[in-house]
Amino acid sequence: MVFVIRRLLQALFLGLVMSALVFAGIFAVGNPVDILIDPDATQAERARLIAQLGLDRPFHEQYFIFLGNLLQGDFGNSFVYNRPALTLILERMPATLELAFAAIVIAVVLGIPLGVYAGLRHGTPGSQAVMAGSILGFSVPNFWQAIMLIMVFSVMLGWFPVSGRGEVGTFLGIRSSLFTLNGLHHIALPAINLAIGHLALVIRLARSGTREVQAQDFIRFARAKGLSEPRIVLVHLLRNILIPIVTLVGMSFGGLIAFAVVTETIFAWPGMGKLIIDSIRMLDRPVVVAYLIVIVVIFIILNLLVDLLYSLIDPRIRLDEARQ
Amino acid sequence: MSLLQIDNLQTHFFTSAGVVKAVDGVSYAVDRGEVLAVVGESGSGKSVTGLSVMGLIDAPGRVVGGAIRFDGREIAGLPNAEMRKLRGARIAMIFQDPMMTLNPVLRIDTQMVETILAHRAMSRSEAWALSRDTLGRVGIPSPDERMRAYPHQFSGGMRQRVAIAIALLNKPDLIIADEPTTALDVTIQAQILHLMQGLVEEERTALVWITHDLSVVAGFADRVAVMYAGEIVEEARTDDLIAAPRHPYTRGLIGSVPSRNLRGRRLAQIPGGAPPALNRPEGCRFAPRCAFCTEGCERPQELRDKVRCWRAAELPEYAEALA
Numbered sequence: 193m194v195f196v197i198r199r200l201l202q203a204l205f206l207g208l209v210m211s212a213l214v215f216a217g218i219f220a221v222g223n224p225v226d227i228l229i230d231p232d233a234t235q236a237e238r239a240r241l242i243a244q245l246g247l248d249r250p251f252h253e254q255y256f257i258f259l260g261n262l263l264q265g266d267f268g269n270s271f272v273y274n275r276p277a278l279t280l281i282l283e284r285m286p287a288t289l290e291l292a293f294a295a296i297v298i299a300v301v302l303g304i305p306l307g308v309y310a311g312l313r314h315g316t317p318g319s320q321a322v323m324a325g326s327i328l329g330f331s332v333p334n335f336w337q338a339i340m341l342i343m344v345f346s347v348m349l350g351w352f353p354v355s356g357r358g359e360v361g362t363f364l365g366i367r368s369s370l371f372t373l374n375g376l377h378h379i380a381l382p383a384i385n386l387a388i389g390h391l392a393l394v395i396r397l398a399r400s401g402t403r404e405v406q407a408q409d410f411i412r413f414a415r416a417k418g419l420s421e422p423r424i425v426l427v428h429l430l431r432n433i434l435i436p437i438v439t440l441v442g443m444s445f446g447g448l449i450a451f452a453v454v455t456e457t458i459f460a461w462p463g464m465g466k467l468i469i470d471s472i473r474m475l476d477r478p479v480v481v482a483y484l485i486v487i488v489v490i491f492i493i494l495n496l497l498v499d500l501l502y503s504l505i506d507p508r509i510r511l512d513e514a515r516q
Numbered sequence: 517m518s519l520l521q522i523d524n525l526q527t528h529f530f531t532s533a534g535v536v537k538a539v540d541g542v543s544y545a546v547d548r549g550e551v552l553a554v555v556g557e558s559g560s561g562k563s564v565t566g567l568s569v570m571g572l573i574d575a576p577g578r579v580v581g582g583a584i585r586f587d588g589r590e591i592a593g594l595p596n597a598e599m600r601k602l603r604g605a606r607i608a609m610i611f612q613d614p615m616m617t618l619n620p621v622l623r624i625d626t627q628m629v630e631t632i633l634a635h636r637a638m639s640r641s642e643a644w645a646l647s648r649d650t651l652g653r654v655g656i657p658s659p660d661e662r663m664r665a666y667p668h669q670f671s672g673g674m675r676q677r678v679a680i681a682i683a684l685l686n687k688p689d690l691i692i693a694d695e696p697t698t699a700l701d702v703t704i705q706a707q708i709l710h711l712m713q714g715l716v717e718e719e720r721t722a723l724v725w726i727t728h729d730l731s732v733v734a735g736f737a738d739r740v741a742v743m744y745a746g747e748i749v750e751e752a753r754t755d756d757l758i759a760a761p762r763h764p765y766t767r768g769l770i771g772s773v774p775s776r777n778l779r780g781r782r783l784a785q786i787p788g789g790a791p792p793a794l795n796r797p798e799g800c801r802f803a804p805r806c807a808f809c810t811e812g813c814e815r816p817q818e819l820r821d822k823v824r825c826w827r828a829a830e831l832p833e834y835a836e837a838l839a
């Protein structure tokens with residue numbers, strides 16, 4: 193419990209620092225008024241708008257007003273859309289979350305078996321093929337890979353739609369395109385594109401973990417007990433290689449959410465990534481700040497989950513020691 | 517016919533540097549209710565011999581020759597599925613480092629119950645009860661509670677007891693114990709030794725006790741096989757071997773055991789180290805370190821009358837040599 197509370201305080205502090213930095217950053221970049229206001233507007237109109245947005249006040253005052261509103265759960269309105277910034281973000285969050293989730297599932301479900309296989313059959317052609325594939329997946333630039341995927345699987349073969357999000361279904365109160373066939377059809381390519389780099393990483397981690405654990409005495413002892421090979425791999429080996437993989441998944445999930453921008457742009461996926469790129473371009477400060485705070489919260493939650501998982505996987509790790 | 521009989525066993529490792537003949541023509545036998553100690557320096561091939569019996573030699577190693585007869589049946593080269601039925605059921609093995617042999621992320625009961633269920637048609641709850649009883653038998657206090665603990669919650673000695681309990685679960689005919697006390701401190705060593713002795717007597721289990729420490733052997737093992745550089749150099753009843761070692765290497769080993777030495781005498785030591793496995797002398801493998809080496813020792817040595825030394829008969833009595 194102490195652990196969770198400490199985590200929450202940490203989150204609060206990070207969020208505060210983050211908001212101040214972003215606030216100052218955008219203040220330094222430029223004046224949103226220059227972009228927002230029609231160049232033909234009169235001086236009076238200009239002044240009225242500046243006052244309305246609160247941009248006439250000094251920087252620190254603007255920041256404290258923002259903080260005060262934040263404490264009441266108000267992230268401010270978007271300069272561009274004139275709607276609550278948080279609403280804008282939350283509207284687009286499910287699309288990004290489902291994309292990141294699908295990518296992680298692909299990376300883990302394919303990556304662990306492939307990596308364990310490559311580790312167990314080290315030195316065989318099969319293992320070498322897997323490793324060559326993972327190096328390739330790791331080194332191909334994301335945007336180029338996305339374009340190739342579209343060219344081959346959408347344009348040439350016509351198996352998948354070129355872009356966009358499909359139909360949305362509802363399951364257990366969650367609305368997601370993962371719940372309809374049409375939605376899955378649409379998400380397949382962008383999710384694969386997002387997954388490939390992480391898939392390569394999971395394969396490498398699973399392989400090196402397997403090689404390391406396989407040489408341990410307890411695996412030899414398990415074999416001396418006459419256990420079947422599947423039991424040794426699935427129970428004795430797998431649990432022991434999971435810690436680094438859980439870490440990677442936790443970290444990269446945050447990364448996937450925050451940096452799905454390229455994929456979202458190329459596949460015209462209506463997620464947060466596209467929104468944030470547009471908002472930065474328009475100096476739409478409330479949206480950018482709210483977005484980054486949301487990301488911080490997501491990262492903190494993921495970290496917390498990862499630590500909780502650690503202690504489930506490995507009894508030697510006690511929660512309060514997990515991450516000081 | 518003994519329960520386990522190894523004949524001229526050869527286990528080689530095909531490494532990029534060359535063929536390592538880790539076990540190079542080893543023969544020994546052990547019967548029910550008997551304790552055979554296998555003694556020798558590090559790298560002499562004691563573990564590899566034991567692992568060969570278990571069918572647990574991994575690439576690049578392979579049993580390339582010889583016979584391993586267990587209970588009247590040839591088991592060298594048996595398909596893995598067949599070997600698996602023997603392992604942990606009729607032949608059990610315990611390893612050196614109790615910190616490493618139990619899986620750190622699985623509870624003790626999981627690791628015990630699975631050993632039973634791998635071999636016997638038994639309900640999970642019966643297997644659990646049997647595991648708990650066995651844990652009690654090896655001297656673990658409040659076994660009911662300890663069943664649910666993880667390995668890191670046990671001390672080294674207690675962990676080795678757990679490993680022994682696991683080995684005993686399916687009432688094996690043969691236990692191969694590979695230096696199970698080496699990593700433990702002396703008082704715990706004595707306790708484990710005592711425990712094993714009692715268990716083996718009760719069940720009339722055959723026990724192969726691998727060690728590099730000759731002082732452990734007296735009063736515990738019935739017979740001793742001494743290994744050097746992949747070969748057995750001498751085999752004898754324990755009392756005979758200690759009172760009258762015949763091979764120069766065995767003499768050296770006994771001379772280096774503190775309790776054997778007369779008070780005030782300096783501990784004898786065998787000069788030098790074991791030859792590298794890839795580059796052994798052509799003739800007697802011990803010759804470069806042997807105090808009795810003469811002309812004629814450059815010939816390969818055969819095991820004659822259970823000693824691998826052509827001069828064994830003409831060497832001075834051990835007691836004389838000491839004087």
Ligand SMILES: Nc1ncnc2c1ncn2[C@@H]1O[C@H](COP(=O)(O)OP(=O)(O)OP(=O)(O)O)[C@@H](O)[C@H]1O
Pocket residue numbers: 529531536537538539556557558559560561562563564565575576577728793
């Ligand atoms: N996987 C392997 N690859 C190559 N050589 C090996 C391998 N395993 C064992 N050997 C070699 O086999 C020889 C015998 O090793 P073994 O482990 O049987 O010795 P030991 O008598 O048990 O020694 P220790 O007292 O250190 O346990 C050593 O020279 C070792 O280098």
Ligand SMILES: [Mg+2]
Pocket residue numbers: 562563564694
């Ligand atoms: Mg050994």
